[in-house]
Amino acid sequence: MSLLRTENVIMQFGGVVAVNDLNIDIKKGELAALIGPNGAGKTTAFNVITGVYTPTSGKVLFTPTDKNGATTEIDITGKKPDKITGMGVARTFQNIRLFKELTVLENVLVATHLNADYSFLSAMLRAPKARKGERQAKMDCEFLLERLGLIDLKNEKASSLPYGQQRHLEIARALATKPQLLLLDEPAAGMNPQETDELTDLIFKLKTDFDLTIFMIEHHMDLVMEISDHIYVLDFGCTIAKGTPDEVQNNPKVIEAYLGVDADVED
Amino acid sequence: MVVGMTMETFLQQLINGLSVGSLYALIAIGYTMVYGILRLINFAHGDIFMMAAYFTYFGIAVFFLPWYVTFIITIGLTMLLGVTIERVAYRPLRDAPKTSLLISAIGVSFLLENVATYLFSGKPQAFPEFPLMTTPFFIGGLSFQPVSIVIPIVAFILMSALLFIINKTKIGMAMRAVAVDYDTAKLMGIKINGVISSTFAIGSALAAVGAILWCMKYPSVLPLMGVVPGLKCFIAAVIGGIGNVKGAVLGGLILGFSEVLMVAFFPALTGYRDAIAFVILIIILLFLPNGLLGKKQVEKV
Amino acid sequence: MKETQNSIGAYLKLHWKTAVFLVVLLIGIGLADIFVDSYMRRLLNLCAIYVIVSLAMNLVNGFTGQFSLGQAGFMAIGAYTVAVFTVPIESRAAIFYLEPMAPFLANIQLPFIVALILGGLASVVVAFFIGSPCLRLRGDYLAIATLGFSEIIRIVFTNTQSITNGALGIKSIPTISSLWWTYGTALLIIIATVLLINSTYGRAFKSIREDEIAAEAMGVGLFKTKMTSFLIGAFFTGIGGGLFAALLGTVDPKQFYFTLTYNFLLIIVLGGMGSISGTIIASFVVTLGQEALRFLDEPMAFGLDLPIFRPGLRMVVFSFLLMVIVLFYRKGLMGTNELTWDFIAQKYRSIKKKLSGKKTSTEGGGN
Ligand SMILES: Nc1ncnc2c1ncn2[C@@H]1O[C@H](COP(=O)(O)OP(=O)(O)OP(=O)(O)O)[C@@H](O)[C@H]1O
Ligand SMILES: [Mg+2]
Numbered sequence: 001m002s003l004l005r006t007e008n009v010i011m012q013f014g015g016v017v018a019v020n021d022l023n024i025d026i027k028k029g030e031l032a033a034l035i036g037p038n039g040a041g042k043t044t045a046f047n048v049i050t051g052v053y054t055p056t057s058g059k060v061l062f063t064p065t066d067k068n069g070a071t072t073e074i075d076i077t078g079k080k081p082d083k084i085t086g087m088g089v090a091r092t093f094q095n096i097r098l099f100k101e102l103t104v105l106e107n108v109l110v111a112t113h114l115n116a117d118y119s120f121l122s123a124m125l126r127a128p129k130a131r132k133g134e135r136q137a138k139m140d141c142e143f144l145l146e147r148l149g150l151i152d153l154k155n156e157k158a159s160s161l162p163y164g165q166q167r168h169l170e171i172a173r174a175l176a177t178k179p180q181l182l183l184l185d186e187p188a189a190g191m192n193p194q195e196t197d198e199l200t201d202l203i204f205k206l207k208t209d210f211d212l213t214i215f216m217i218e219h220h221m222d223l224v225m226e227i228s229d230h231i232y233v234l235d236f237g238c239t240i241a242k243g244t245p246d247e248v249q250n251n252p253k254v255i256e257a258y259l260g261v262d263a264d265v266e267d
Numbered sequence: 268m269v270v271g272m273t274m275e276t277f278l279q280q281l282i283n284g285l286s287v288g289s290l291y292a293l294i295a296i297g298y299t300m301v302y303g304i305l306r307l308i309n310f311a312h313g314d315i316f317m318m319a320a321y322f323t324y325f326g327i328a329v330f331f332l333p334w335y336v337t338f339i340i341t342i343g344l345t346m347l348l349g350v351t352i353e354r355v356a357y358r359p360l361r362d363a364p365k366t367s368l369l370i371s372a373i374g375v376s377f378l379l380e381n382v383a384t385y386l387f388s389g390k391p392q393a394f395p396e397f398p399l400m401t402t403p404f405f406i407g408g409l410s411f412q413p414v415s416i417v418i419p420i421v422a423f424i425l426m427s428a429l430l431f432i433i434n435k436t437k438i439g440m441a442m443r444a445v446a447v448d449y450d451t452a453k454l455m456g457i458k459i460n461g462v463i464s465s466t467f468a469i470g471s472a473l474a475a476v477g478a479i480l481w482c483m484k485y486p487s488v489l490p491l492m493g494v495v496p497g498l499k500c501f502i503a504a505v506i507g508g509i510g511n512v513k514g515a516v517l518g519g520l521i522l523g524f525s526e527v528l529m530v531a532f533f534p535a536l537t538g539y540r541d542a543i544a545f546v547i548l549i550i551i552l553l554f555l556p557n558g559l560l561g562k563k564q565v566e567k568v
Numbered sequence: 569m570k571e572t573q574n575s576i577g578a579y580l581k582l583h584w585k586t587a588v589f590l591v592v593l594l595i596g597i598g599l600a601d602i603f604v605d606s607y608m609r610r611l612l613n614l615c616a617i618y619v620i621v622s623l624a625m626n627l628v629n630g631f632t633g634q635f636s637l638g639q640a641g642f643m644a645i646g647a648y649t650v651a652v653f654t655v656p657i658e659s660r661a662a663i664f665y666l667e668p669m670a671p672f673l674a675n676i677q678l679p680f681i682v683a684l685i686l687g688g689l690a691s692v693v694v695a696f697f698i699g700s701p702c703l704r705l706r707g708d709y710l711a712i713a714t715l716g717f718s719e720i721i722r723i724v725f726t727n728t729q730s731i732t733n734g735a736l737g738i739k740s741i742p743t744i745s746s747l748w749w750t751y752g753t754a755l756l757i758i759i760a761t762v763l764l765i766n767s768t769y770g771r772a773f774k775s776i777r778e779d780e781i782a783a784e785a786m787g788v789g790l791f792k793t794k795m796t797s798f799l800i801g802a803f804f805t806g807i808g809g810g811l812f813a814a815l816l817g818t819v820d821p822k823q824f825y826f827t828l829t830y831n832f833l834l835i836i837v838l839g840g841m842g843s844i845s846g847t848i849i850a851s852f853v854v855t856l857g858q859e860a861l862r863f864l865d866e867p868m869a870f871g872l873d874l875p876i877f878r879p880g881l882r883m884v885v886f887s888f889l890l891m892v893i894v895l896f897y898r899k900g901l902m903g904t905n906e907l908t909w910d911f912i913a914q915k916y917r918s919i920k921k922k923l924s925g926k927k928t929s930t931e932g933g934g935n
Contacts (some may be wrong), residue, residue: 043568050785052568085787093568093785099778100773101842101904109768110775112785116768120796123767124760130767137768177787306709359895369635369711370837371894377830385880386835494826498719501712507806538727545716552701552709 001071002063003028003181003213004049004089009058011044011237018044019057020237022058026181026230028065031207031214033224037257042217043094046183050091054078064088075208086114090179092170094186094217104150104169107158108141111176122143141176147206148172164195175210184216188223196220199228226250233257245249275409280531281524286415286484286524289422293477294500295507295515296429297349303446303510306365306468308402309355310372311352313497314379315471319345319478320488328395342475349471350464358460376497383490394486401483414483425476426516429469432510438465499544506551508561512531517559522547585909589616601747609745611859613815616750617808618851620757622835623844624804627761630841630904631770632797634778635707638698638714639832641721642691643803644824646809649687651738651819653678659740663733670730681743684810691806692799694721695772703794718826726821737820744814757804762844764800773797779841831858834890839898846902854886861885 004026011019019041026032034042047053049060055077061251063073064087090111099107116137122130145151148168153161158169165189174182187203188196198213202224207214218224224231224246233241233248235257248254292314301309322344326337356375360368365478400414433439441462444452453459481496482488503522507514523545557563578588600612621639628636657677665852668674678686698717702710732738744750748820764770772793775783783792813819839846864881867874883901893900905911 036719047568052781052785080789081781082787082789085785091785093782097779097782097785099775100780101778102774106771106774109785110788111786113772113775114766120764120767120769120800123769124764126763134767173786236664303706306708308711356891360898363898365707366629366633366635367842367894367898369708370833373637373830373833374887374891374894377827378884378891380827381880381883381887385878385884389880425724495719498712498716502716505709505712505892539723542720542723545713545720547715548716549698549701552705552713556701556705566781 001028002026002061002073004063004215005061005073006045006049007059007061007066009045009048009060010056011041011048011053012056017237019048019055022048022234022237022239024060024232024239026213026215026240028063028180028213029211030229030233031216031227032230033228034215034217034232034234035219035221035224037131039236040234042234042251043185044237046091046095046185046217049084050089051076051081051084053081054249062087062089062181083112085177086178088178089183090174090177090181091183092167092174092185094189096163096166098158098166098169099174100157102158103155103160104158105141106143106156107169108144108173108176109137111173112137114177141172142174144172144175147209148202157162161241163190167191167199171206175206179212181213182217183217184214186217186219188218188220196223199223203227213252276531278526279409279411282411282415284420284524285520286523287527288520289419290477290481290484290497290504290519291500291523292516292519293422293425293473293480294496295503295519296426296512297474298501299467299504299507299509299512300442300470302504304442304463305357305368305447307357307368307372308501309470310369310465310497311356312374312384312470313493313495313500314376315345315349315493316474316478316481316487316496317383317490317493318348318379319471319475320476320482320492321383322475323482324392324394324488328392334397338359338479341479342472343469343476345471345475348467349467349474353463353467358463360444380490382495387488387490389486389490394482394488396486397483401486412484414480418480418484421476421480422480425473426512429512431462432469435500438462442466495541499541502544502548505548505558508558511558511560514558514560530550570643577740597747597751606745609747610815611856612747613745613750613811615852615855616747616754617811617815618832618835618855619754619848620750620811620853621808622839622847623757623761624801625832626836626839626841626844626847627765627773627804628797628801630843630847631765631777632773632794632835633707634703634794634798635709635711636714636798636801637826637829637833638695638717638802639805640824640826640828641714641718641804642695643809643812643828644718644725644819644821645691645694645843646684646687646722646806646811647813647819647824648732648738649806650680650683650810650813651741653683654680654688654742654814655738655740656742663736663739666734666736669727669733673731680744681816684807684814687810688803688806691802691809695799695802699795699798705789715762715826715829717818718824718829722821722824725824732821735821737818737822737906739818741813741817741819742819744811750811750815753807757807757843758848761804765844769793769796774842783817830887830890834886834893836900837890837893840900840902840904842904843900843902843906845907846900846905849901849907852921858882858886 002025004024004041006022006024009019009022010017021043036042037078044053048055060077061076062076063071065071074087078085099110113207116133118127118130118133141149142151142154145154148169150165150172153165160165161169169186171184185199188199203214204227206212228245231243231245231248232239233254240253240257270453294312297312298309301312302309319341322341323337326332326340327334352375356371357368360371396510400417401412403410403412433442441457442465444457445459499522500519503518504515505518506521507516507518526540526543526548530540551558589919604612621643625636625639628634644763652673653676655663660674673801698713702713726735728734772783772788775786775788776790780790831854835850836847839850839853864877864885866878867878
């Protein structure tokens with residue numbers, strides 16, 4: 001079953017066509033990757049999916065599963081980002097966007113706001129419902145921090161974390177929104193090979209444990225080829241190839257556009 | 268046409284609206300240029316205008332300088348004031364959070380108002396009349412104050428000059444580049460500080476001319492005289508599309524005409540004259556948040 | 569029953585210092601209420617009102633990062649509501665002598681507390697109309713729109729003669745002089761704000777201040793959350809204005825000139841944008857400081873006729889102070905920190921360390 005589909009999505013900024021006729025189809029439970037050279041339009045594609053930008057034309061369709069297990073396809077094109085997140089799409093940012101002045105724990109707690117079921121009045125009165133909600137949220141978030149190896153840093157300011165751990169925190173924060181689809185924008189950027197390996201394992205485990213579908217932008221080819229079920233390749237906004245890692249790896253267009261400069265990119 | 272208004276008075280009101288609108292336009296340009304480049308509401312701009320009015324007052328009514336000397340000194344001092352404010356109060360905060368910059372602008376505004384009150388007293392000071400400008404003359408039974416004609420003409424000449432500077436000169440090109448993309452312009456080797464200083468100098472010079480003309484039309488000065496015109500002219504800039512010089516002119520004119528005509532058609536609302544700008548602001552923000560000539564801005568994520 | 573007792577016990581054990589502090593504070597207010605003279609009483613009342621309004625401003629500007637400058641206007645709404653609804657009916661004819669009070673209001677008199685809350689709610693309604701267009705757009709517009717609103721509301725109140733008595737203002741408002749009204753309200757508002765800030769709503773506010781795009785991506789609805797903060801702020805500010813009217817016993821449009829707002833701006837900048845305790849401290853510092861520096865406005869300040877001391881100098885000093893803080897001490901007294909027991913202990917330790925560090929280094933130098 002498709003979880004996320006885009007139909008002929010075009011995103012234009014003035015004269016720049018950042019994404020040109022994007023058609024993706026991500027099945028529930030798979031791990032798909034989006035690759036392509038710098039400036040190919042990958043982040044823009046994520047921004048369109050998550051509602052940061054409204055596409056110039058085309059449609060984004062998402063099929064979440066509700067608590068009864070029922071599924072309906074919803075047109076989320078141009079919906080507000082918070083609404084889309086509320087339906088079950090979470091993301092991380094390529095250029096880390098943590099809440100710098102807040103603590104690690106607070107960063108994750110923010111992402112539980114959409115599931116909070118008490119009003120600001122009961123928060124101001126510390127009503128039992130608010131107290132219970134707070135306690136539950138805190139427990140959930142500490143569990144996530146535990147999973148991402150950040151629990152000992154929970155009271156540190158987010159901006160004081162080393163780069164790699166900031167990326168982990170971004171993932172923890174995204175998970176706290178209870179997503180069905182997780183979009184990761186270059187989660188391994190700036191990491192050394194060992195860290196990248198660890199991250200690969202982690203992503204894989206999180207995917208199974210949280211029953212996630214993952215769509216990931218990544219430049220580290222080993223990582224991508226190792227864990228992806230499907231790969232989409234963008235170049236100048238156009239989809240030049242899609243398929244399994246094997247198919248993509250052997251596609252001459254891809255080799256020309258991307259893998260040919262792979263060595264440069266990985267540096 | 269509303270009963271009680273003849274064609275003649277209507278024409279007079281139109282000329283009046285044109286001159287008020289031109290004054291607003293001159294001040295609004297300063298707001299829009301600074302906002303275009305620094306994304307800052309220069310709260311002090313209205314008070315720079317007020318200081319210019321005091322410079323004029325001192326030149327003419329206290330030191331009895333010839334008017335042309337006074338005008339030159341006023342424009343020079345006001346430019347210096349504008350550039351100094353940017354240098355001292357805004358430049359050090361360029362990399363600070365935006366709120367700090369905004370607070371600094373409010374602080375400068377507050378400081379100028381208080382310094383003016385302290386130095387010049389809070390009471391209004393009257394100008395000697397400019398008979399040349401205020402003695403009415405008649406055309407076909409209509410009486411006009413010369414100043415109401417002079418203001419739009421001066422304003423028109425200055426705005427044409429400004430558009431020429433912005434579109435045809437090197438510094439103008441640099442200004443546009445910085446306004447479009449601050450970081451890229453910096454990377455391309457444009458001297459940001461110079462561009463920003465010129466922006467403040469030009470904006471302040473126009474405010475100075477606005478103040479001089481203002482004093483001819485309304486011959487009195489007051490430490491808080493810049494507040495309401497300042498707010499209105501920022502609104503004029505928003506109406507036209509903030510960051511857009513032609514928009515500021517358009518917004519200023521629209522505001523001038525609306526005020527004058529509202530009071531002319533509905534004399535009962537005279538007390539609310541200063542409120543109309545804010546009503547227009549709310550309407551514009553609701554239906555045309557980018558103003559009449561402004562472009563939609565997308566933040567890069 | 570036993571369980572609640574236990575939980576209260578546990579709570580006290582955890583927060584005994586705070587509990588002791590609160591008790592001492594309440595006793596202090598009680599004693600002050602009995603012993604201070606009327607001048608000091610008025611000043612202390614003013615401090616509490618400034619705490620309320622500044623806290624509300626910090627909620628919006630410091631915690632949520634939305635730049636509102638409408639404090640004077642919202643206070644005016646609260647103040648006029650209290651004035652209109654609490655002035656004794658029999659004295660209304662004498663007050664509204666230019667134009668009688670509008671018939672639909674003339675015979676309505678409400679208890680102070682009801683009028684006070686009504687004033688807060690009226691502010692909320694107005695705030696909703698300002699916020700609806702502005703909070704959807706780039707932040708800067710809110711600053712101009714709220715400042716503009718402050719001016720309009722004065723214009724409106726000056727022109728609605730039969731409701732507000734126009735430029736003459738309304739006198740003979742029944743006054744409150746007990747410190748309990750202002751300090752009681754301030755205390756309630758402080759507690760409510762602390763609890764709010766430490767809840768999911770407070771974190772949502774702060775996330776918007778930190779990064780709107782990330783906040784939205786984490787499911788925080790920008791408009792709704794900003795509006796929540798803005799409306800709560802307007803409510804508290806309206807309440808502050810109502811207390812202000814009842815403290816002074818008179819309202820007129822000039823009291824609510826927009827420069828009033830700059831006092832609160834100075835307070836939150838001095839205290840730290842995003843610090844509740846900083847705001848409280850700064851409210852006292854600024855209010856008492858403005859009183860203490862009154863001599864600056866008096867020509868004969870030091871018994872000499874110094875020409876620099878004359879009306880207006882005090883405000884010059886204050887606006888200069890605002891500039892100095894913004895330019896050189898951007899974080900104010902507290903930054904985004906709070907004066908918690910941990911914070912005090914930590915500061916105490918670091919100061920002690922610094923002092924002993926200095927000692928050893930001078931000793932080292934002596935050797
Ligand atoms: N808000 C915007 N306004 C104008 N142009 C934009 C905007 N966002 C993206 N672009 C342009 O769209 C193109 C694609 O950018 P995008 O960030 O999507 O690339 P990318 O594939 O993510 O690259 P990278 O690997 O460097 O992250 C670029 O040319 C970029 O400059
Ligand atoms: Mg990218």
